[in-house]
Amino acid sequence: MLSVFNSLVPVILIITFGQVLKRLAIFSEEGWTGFENLCYFVLFPALLVKTLATAKIGTSEILLFSGMVLFAILAMSLLMLILYPILKNLFSVTPSAFTSLFQGATRWHGFIALSIVGFLFGDEGVAYMAITMAVIIPPLNIINVSLMAILTDKKAGFGNVAYKLIRNPFILACLIGAFLNLSGIGLPTPVYSVFDILGGGALGLGLLTVGAGLHLGLIHNHRVLVTFGAAIRLLGMPLLMFIGAWIFGIEGMPRTVAVIAGAVPTASSSYVLARQMGGDAPLMANLITIQVIAAIITLPAMIWFSGVAV
Secondary structure, three states, X not given: OHXXXXXXXXXXXXXXXXXXXHHHOOOOHHHHHXXXXXXXXXXXXXXXXXXXXXXXXXXXXXXXXXXXXXXXXXXXXXXXXXXXXXXXXXXXXXXXXXXXXXXXXHOOOHHHHHHHXXXXXXXXXXXXXXXXXXXXXXXXXXXXXXXXXXXXOOOOOHHHHHHHHHOOHHHHHHHHHHHHHHOOOOOOHHHHHHHHHHHXXXXXHHHHHHHHOOOHHHOOOOHHHHHHHHHHHHHHHHHHHHHHHHHHOOOHHHHHHHHHHHHOOOOOHHHHHHHHHOOOHHHHHHHHHHHHHHHHHHHHHHHHHOOOOX
C-alpha cells in the first residue's frame, strides 16, 4: 500500500500545485481555459495517437478488455437507475439532481486517469487506457445525454450530440491510432518524435488544470448526496471493474488500468453538461471537488486491491 501511495505522490502534488497557482492568480480564467483546451484538443490526443499506433496488444485481449469495461459502466448505469426511486423517496432527490449523481457515478476524468497510468506504467499502460477511452466514451456520453433529455424535459438534440461525439478529439485520436496500428503504417520516426514531445506535455499540464478547477469552498453543500456520490464512484465503480476483470479473465497491469479508470473522479466536463442541459450544476461542482479530494485516499487503496504491485 505504501509503495502505491508513494507512486501517486507526484500526481497529488501536481494537482495541489495547480490549486496554488489558481489562488495566486498568476493566470487568468481565460488562461486556464486555454490550458484545458490545449490538453483536450492537442496534447492528450497526441499522446493517444502515439501510444495506440505503436502498441502491441493482441486482438483477442482487446475484445476481452473491452467487454470488461463495458460490463462495469453498464452495471453502474443500471444500479443508479434502480437506486433512483430510493434516493427520491429518502432524500427528495429531484430529476435534475439525479442526473448530476448519475454523471458523477458513471463518467470519469480522463486527464487524471491518463496521467496516473502514464506515471505508473508508461506507454503500455497508456495504450490500455486509450482502449478504455475508445470503448466507453461514446456509450457514456449517449447514456448521460439521453437520461438528461428524458428527466429534464429539454431538447437534447440527439443529432447534434452524435455530431459532437464523432468530433470528440479523444475518440478521433483513438481511431487514428488504432488505424495506424492495425494497418501496419505506424508512425515514421520524425512524426513519432513530434507526437512524443507533444504527448509528454499532456500529463503535467492536465493535472495542473485539474487542481485549478477545484472549488474547495463548495464542499459543505449537499453533504449527504456528495458523500453518496463519492462512495458510489470511488468505491463502487472500481469494484465493478474488478468484478468485470474476474468475469472476463483479465489480470495484471490491464486489470489495474481498468481499476484506475473506475477509481478516478468524475469528468470535470460534467459541470458544463449539467449547466447546458438542465442538471443540478452546483451539486455537480460539489461532486467533482469532493471526489478529487477523497480519491487521494481511495485511489491508492483501489490500486492495491487490484492485486498488482506497483
